Amino acid sequence: xxxxxxxxxxxxxxxxxxxxxxxxxxxxxxxxxxxxxxxxxxxxxxxxxxxxxxxxxxxxxxxxxxxxxxxxxxxxxxxxxxxxxxxxxxxxxxxxxxxxxxxxxxxxxxxxxxxxxxxxxxxxxxxxxxxxxxxxxxxxxxxxxxxxxxxxxxxxxxxxxxxxxxxxxxxxxxxxxxxxxxxxxxxxxxxxxxxxxxxxxxxxxxxxxxxxxxxxxxxxxxxxxxxxxxxxxxxxxxxxxxxxxxxxxxxxxxxxxxxxxxxxxxxxxxxxxxxxxxxxxxxxxxxxxxxxxxxxxxxxxxxxxxxxxxxxxxxxxxxxxxxxxxxxxxxxxxxxxxxxxxxxxxxxxxxxxxxxxxxxxxxxxxxxxxxxxxxxxxxxxxxxxxxxxxxxxxxxxxxxx
Amino acid sequence: xxxxxxxxxxxxxxxxxxxxxxxxxxxxxxxxxxxxxxxxxxxxxxxxxxxxxxxxxxxxxxxxxxxxxxxxxxxxxxxxxxxxxxxxxxxxxxxxxxxxxxxxxxxxxxxxxxxxxxxxxxxxxxxxxxxxxxxxxxxxxxxxxxxxxxxxxxxxxxxxxxxxxxxxxxxxxxxxxxxxxxxxxxxxxxxxxxxxxxxxxxxxxxxxxxxxxxxxxxxxxxxxxxxxxxxxxxxxxxxxxxxxxxxxxxxxxxxxxxxxxxxxxxxxxxxxxxxxxxxxxxxxxxxxxxxxxxxxxxxxxxxxxxxxxxxxxxxxxxx
Amino acid sequence: xxxxxxxxxxxxxxxxxxxxxxxxxxxxxxxxxxxxxxxxxxxxxxxxxxxxxxxxxxxxxxxxxxxxxxxxxxxxxxxxxxxxxxxxxxxxxxxxx
Numbered sequence: 130x131x132x133x134x135x136x137x138x139x140x141x142x143x144x145x146x147x148x149x150x151x152x153x154x155x156x157x158x159x160x161x162x163x164x165x166x167x168x169x170x171x172x173x174x175x176x177x178x179x180x181x182x183x184x185x186x187x188x189x190x191x192x193x194x195x196x197x198x199x200x201x202x203x204x205x206x207x208x209x210x211x212x213x214x215x216x217x218x219x220x221x222x223x224x225x226x227x228x229x230x231x232x233x234x235x236x237x238x239x240x241x242x243x244x245x246x247x248x249x250x251x252x253x254x255x256x257x258x259x260x261x262x263x264x265x266x267x268x269x270x271x272x273x274x275x276x277x278x279x280x281x282x283x284x285x286x287x288x289x290x291x292x293x294x295x296x297x298x299x300x301x302x303x304x305x306x307x308x309x310x311x312x313x314x315x316x317x318x319x320x321x322x323x324x325x326x327x328x329x330x331x332x333x334x335x336x337x338x339x340x341x342x343x344x345x346x347x348x349x350x351x352x353x354x355x356x357x358x359x360x361x362x363x364x365x366x367x368x369x370x371x372x373x374x375x376x377x378x379x380x381x382x383x384x385x386x387x388x389x390x391x392x393x394x395x396x397x398x399x400x401x402x403x404x405x406x407x408x409x410x411x412x413x414x415x416x417x418x419x420x421x422x423x424x425x426x427x428x429x430x431x432x433x434x435x436x437x438x439x440x441x442x443x444x445x446x447x448x449x450x451x452x453x454x455x456x457x458x459x460x461x462x463x464x465x466x467x468x469x470x471x472x473x474x475x476x477x478x479x480x481x482x483x484x485x486x487x488x489x490x491x492x493x494x495x496x497x498x499x500x501x502x503x504x505x506x507x508x509x510x511x512x513x514x515x516x517x518x519x520x521x522x523x524x525x526x527x528x529x530x
Numbered sequence: 531x532x533x534x535x536x537x538x539x540x541x542x543x544x545x546x547x548x549x550x551x552x553x554x555x556x557x558x559x560x561x562x563x564x565x566x567x568x569x570x571x572x573x574x575x576x577x578x579x580x581x582x583x584x585x586x587x588x589x590x591x592x593x594x595x596x597x598x599x600x601x602x603x604x605x606x607x608x609x610x611x612x613x614x615x616x617x618x619x620x621x622x623x624x625x626x627x628x629x630x631x632x633x634x635x636x637x638x639x640x641x642x643x644x645x646x647x648x649x650x651x652x653x654x655x656x657x658x659x660x661x662x663x664x665x666x667x668x669x670x671x672x673x674x675x676x677x678x679x680x681x682x683x684x685x686x687x688x689x690x691x692x693x694x695x696x697x698x699x700x701x702x703x704x705x706x707x708x709x710x711x712x713x714x715x716x717x718x719x720x721x722x723x724x725x726x727x728x729x730x731x732x733x734x735x736x737x738x739x740x741x742x743x744x745x746x747x748x749x750x751x752x753x754x755x756x757x758x759x760x761x762x763x764x765x766x767x768x769x770x771x772x773x774x775x776x777x778x779x780x781x782x783x784x785x786x787x788x789x790x791x792x793x794x795x796x797x798x799x800x801x802x803x804x805x806x807x808x809x810x811x812x813x814x815x816x817x818x819x820x821x822x823x824x825x826x827x828x829x830x831x832x833x834x835x836x837x838x839x840x841x842x843x844x845x846x847x848x849x
Numbered sequence: 850x851x852x853x854x855x856x857x858x859x860x861x862x863x864x865x866x867x868x869x870x871x872x873x874x875x876x877x878x879x880x881x882x883x884x885x886x887x888x889x890x891x892x893x894x895x896x897x898x899x900x901x902x903x904x905x906x907x908x909x910x911x912x913x914x915x916x917x918x919x920x921x922x923x924x925x926x927x928x929x930x931x932x933x934x935x936x937x938x939x940x941x942x943x944x945x946x
Contacts, residue, residue, distance in 0.1 A: 207617025
């Protein structure tokens with residue numbers, strides 16, 4: 130581990146940045162070697178800003194303005210296989226078009242950083258935020274980290290390279306922000322000096338790359354006799370993420386004083402009902418909790434950051450004392466018992482003898498606003514279900530029915 | 531001066547070059563693709579990275595835990611060989627500029643079959659050509675999706691029977707023409723396009739070397755007979771690669787900068803095309819065309835070939 | 850068979866050309882038999898068409914002390930017959946195994 134020092138405040142630059150702009154600046158400061166990307170709303174600012182850095186000679190990155198997202202991820206795999214530090218960005222349909230190669234990137238163990246401005250999937254076509262895109266890719270083998278602020282998006286993008294490129298991990302990683310809500314809103318961001326990031330990340334040290342001195346065959350055919358073993362390796366690798374994440378965050382915290390954790394708890398110690406969500410709804414939930422607490426309601430928030438790998442043990446530990454957990458998620462998994470986040474929460478609690486009730490609320494599809502009243506509605510419903518002793522498997526909030 | 535290996539044109543020079551593909555691969559007996567790859571290897575300048583699309587050659591040369599490849603090789607998926615190659619090429623450029631890549635030359639070659647090139651990989655190929663990466667794309671064209679069991683592709687010839695273009699009571703195999711890929715590629719105005727046949731080894735290696743030396747993307751269209759799919763004698767694959775040239779099925783030419791068409795020696799020396807029947811009769815996949823029912827259809831194919839040949843001659847400035 | 854933690858990551862094959870460990874000679878129904886008398890390689894070290902065209906690198910052309918020798922590597926020859934078909938002096942015959 131490199132030894133990093135606390136960065137003096139006067140070396141930090143503070144700017145007002147959108148989530149997209151913060152990510153673009155982080156990518157620039159990470160001195161990435163290759164960026165291959167295709168424009169798609171609401172991610173586009175990332176690519177536009179980055180191309181401006183290139184046009185002004187501020188980075189040495191080779192940008193590949195590909196003809197599709199499928200080619201974006203393919204070019205990233207090729208570049209990563211050479212040993213380069215590689216990133217791309219996408220959203221919604223773009224992520225869907227990458228789908229096939231997401232699995233290749235993870236299975237071929239390419240430490241690519243993919244920043245995503247979460248957006249609804251067609252049809253109808255819709256440019257606004259929900260989590261259907263990255264939730265759909267939850268089994269692709271990517272690590273998934275969800276951010277609540279521009280600052281967190283900036284910090285997480287930097288840490289993402291160090292996690293992904295760790296020799297015990299070597300997996301691609303998605304850094305997710307809510308489309309428009311975070312991608313296009315300006316917030317205060319404290320930026321690190323270039324040198325500090327350079328020291329923190331170092332130059333990528335590839336393991337088994339396309340090196341002319343050591344010819345290698347990558348991506349062969351593996352059938353019934355070996356395929357399963359490679360999946361076992363991949364599974365072991367993603368299970369190692371929490372430990373590496375903690376190390377990387379600890380180092381980052383020493384440097385900046387900031388850390389986020391795999392999950393964040395807010396007023397949960399004595400909470401009887403815990404509101405569990407991530408990304409921007411978590412901010413709304415915290416405001417709701419502050420108001421409810423003034424009315425002596427025992428309520429708190431669990432804000433998840435890491436969805437893949439899902440930190441089951443830590444989540445269970447953080448919510449097991451509550452009477453109920455109300456999950457708010459911006460995705461409907463059609464035909465499923467309930468929805469991706471609640472499924473994980475329920476599975477995490479399964480082994481406990483005494484467990485909280487779990488309610489699952491689908492909110493904000495296609496960018497439908499999630500005002501505090503929607504969170505309050507879920508909270509009130511959960512209270513009611515607790516009284517009744519049973520709850521529906523899931524329900525939608527904020528839809529006209 | 532950068533040290534570059536010479537292209538091997540003579541048998542003596544070829545024997546000195548280390549083969550890029552080892553024995554023990556599991557391509558079918560008589561498949562011409564390994565010979566195509568062998569000839570490609572004779573043109574190499576030094577360190578080379580091959581990015582390959584899914585297909586016969588990819589699958590049968592890298593059955594885990596074995597690889598037949600002696601040089602760096604990567605396969606990701608079916609439709610993205612050119613995109614992967616653009617990532618490889620730009621990563622090398624980036625690392626070189628930062629002083630992290632010590633090799634002065636590292637050539638990048640993408641390889642795809644006709645399915646992976648004419649059809650599913652066409653978008654990524656066109657994108658990579660337009661962006662102008664320094665790489666060579668080689669298609670080994672065996673006229674159908676042979677790997678998945680002989681289905682028709684954009685490269686399948688009219689009258690050719692495949693498992694998705696059957697010759698039946700009312701159908702003569704594929705009815706449509708072959709996609710004129712080299713010309714479409716040339717229309718991107720890339721510096722170099724050439725068609726090659728493994729029978730003409732010197733022509734093949736010379737052109738491949740020109741492709742590697744081109745100042746930008748280059749494209750090689752290699753003809754690659756497939757005894758399994760074509761239902762031809764395994765011994766006849768190289769002979770068929772010659773006949774394809776002589777009958778005008780696969781004329782040999784180069785296109786410089788997308789506009790200057792040059793007929794290559796083996797095609798230029800032909801006084802006239804050999805009759806198409808000579809090529810068809812050696813393959814079970816065209817057997818039905820010799821029934822009286824398809825006589826007119828076969829005549830039309832022959833006439834189209836002659837017309838195409840005349841058009842090509844005109845483009846090449848040959849009267 | 851090796852366990853998951855005993856093999857390189859992600860299916861990477863780190864030993865180039867190790868397919869040589871896999872012998873394909875068993876596929877052969879006919880074997881090429883070579884006649885040194887008429888072979889141009891043996892005579893004067895020219896031609897070599899059989900070597901160039903062989904898809905399986907199963908022909909060995911050897912030059913030693915100014916003399917030329919010819920061998921088949923029957924471990925890999927699949928018996929396709931391309932060498933026999935392309936030989937300009939008909940020096941190769943295919944015989945049933």
